[in-house]
Amino acid sequence: TSLSQCLNLHDIETLATSKLPHKAWAYYFSAADDLLSKSLNRTVYSRILLRPRIFVDVTKCNTSTTFLSHPVALPFYVSPAAMARLAHPSGEAGIAAACAKYGVAQIISHNASTTPEAIVAAASPTQVFGWQLYVQTNRAASEAMLARIAALPSIKFIVLTLDAPVAGKREHDERTATALSADVVVGSGSGTGAEERAARAEGGVGKALFAGTAMDLTWSATLEWLGRHTNLPIVLKGVQTHEDAVLASRYPGVKGLVLSNHGGRAMDTAPPAVHTLMEIRRYAPGVFERCEVWVDGGVGRGTDVVKALCLGARGVGVGRGVLWGLGAGGVEGVERVFEILKGEVETCMRLLGVERVEELGMRHINARAVERD
Numbered sequence: 001t002s003l004s005q006c007l008n009l010h011d012i013e014t015l016a017t018s019k020l021p022h023k024a025w026a027y028y029f030s031a032a033d034d035l036l037s038k039s040l041n042r043t044v045y046s047r048i049l050l051r052p053r054i055f056v057d058v059t060k061c062n063t064s065t066t067f068l069s070h071p072v073a074l075p076f077y078v079s080p081a082a083m084a085r086l087a088h089p090s091g092e093a094g095i096a097a098a099c100a101k102y103g104v105a106q107i108i109s110h111n112a113s114t115t116p117e118a119i120v121a122a123a124s125p126t127q128v129f130g131w132q133l134y135v136q137t138n139r140a141a142s143e144a145m146l147a148r149i150a151a152l153p154s155i156k157f158i159v160l161t162l163d164a165p166v167a168g169k170r171e172h173d174e175r176t177a178t179a180l181s182a183d184v185v186v187g188s189g190s191g192t193g194a195e196e197r198a199a200r201a202e203g204g205v206g207k208a209l210f211a212g213t214a215m216d217l218t219w220s221a222t223l224e225w226l227g228r229h230t231n232l233p234i235v236l237k238g239v240q241t242h243e244d245a246v247l248a249s250r251y252p253g254v255k256g257l258v259l260s261n262h263g264g265r266a267m268d269t270a271p272p273a274v275h276t277l278m279e280i281r282r283y284a285p286g287v288f289e290r291c292e293v294w295v296d297g298g299v300g301r302g303t304d305v306v307k308a309l310c311l312g313a314r315g316v317g318v319g320r321g322v323l324w325g326l327g328a329g330g331v332e333g334v335e336r337v338f339e340i341l342k343g344e345v346e347t348c349m350r351l352l353g354v355e356r357v358e359e360l361g362m363r364h365i366n367a368r369a370v371e372r373d
């Protein structure tokens with residue numbers, strides 16, 4: 001199979017699976033316990049129906065939007081995911097090059113296997129990046145990383161991930177422990193000892209990467225500390241209830257939320273982002289006025305992206321899909337993923353009778369089956 005024969009993201013995953021070393025596959029594929037949240041992330045979209053309208057001129061189709069007022073060409077973005085160099089030597093820099101070609105925003109993982117300096121250098125200066133932070137037990141190391149990020153003008157926001165103070169129990173990853181090759185940078189090169197830990201990743205890559213992550217984070221103390229060390233807008237990732245969405249949206253400095261269960265990799269049977277989105281719509285709609293709400297998890301089709309936008313999401317993250325693209329064909333593989341998703345989003349918008357993404361709303365879907373969950 002070649003990339004051009006891959007017509008959808010399932011084909012891309014199959015191709016990547018056939019090419020990747022077993023360890024890389026196991027790390028990317030894995031999710032917590034019985035993979036129930038991972039699987040629900042996908043199936044929940046299949047239970048939302050679209051409501052196409054007829055007799056609308058759909059000659060034009062504009063997929064562009066803004067994330068925290070930064071223009072992007074497409075409403076989906078690259079979710080932060082660790083260790084892209086397990087998929088391909090170009091790693092996160094390869095993803096950045098593909099993003100630059102398609103105008104897709106990219107969130108760089110705290111545990112990227114390439115330094116943030118090298119990643120942003122692979123894209124044009126106008127590309128939109130975020131940087132994802134796992135606060136370290138060693139706060140000075142996190143402060144030093146935030147200072148490095150402040151020196152990179154392409155990085156427009158900080159994404160603080162909160163759903164994984166510890167790694168979930170990812171059994172596929174644990175079963176296939178292998179030492180990582182020494183040239184793979186771990187923890188963005190933050191020098192917190194993560195390199196050594198990951199090289200000895202006997203309990204799985206996931207567990208090794210989480211070894212230095214702080215477990216003592218709290219609303220005020222952590223957000224005040226972060227506010228002292230960055231001037232960038234803050235996005236909180238891993239919000240899974242409307243209660244936390246309300247608390248988050250009231251903190252000064254917090255400009256965005258990512259509703260996410262970490263691709264099902266943290267707590268199994270945690271809700272898919274779509275459920276949290278519905279909860280916020282029902283019990284706390286004011287959240288949408290106070291901050292941007294982004295979602296991720298299980299996005300494999302353009303229709304999934306459009307459905308999330310209809311429910312009120314501003315941005316839709318793709319995690320594994322991008323890693324599978326990189327594994328299937330390096331930079332070109334990621335480009336193929338974007339080409340497929342862009343095509344599917346455009347087709348879906350046209351068939352709905354919609355010209356611009358901001359027109360998308362509840363009137364374009366029937367989500368009654370999911371409302372009852």
Ligand code: FNR
Pocket residue numbers: 027028029041079080081082109110111112132161237260261262263264265296297298299317318319320321323
């Ligand atoms: C992740 N994710 C993640 N999230 C994060 O905040 N920091 C990280 O370092 C990682 N690392 C990571 C590695 C791998 C291999 C995967 C698959 C995921 C979670 C990621 O940002 C996102 O929430 C999910 O991947 C979205 O689900 P899908 O698109 O993979 O189904």
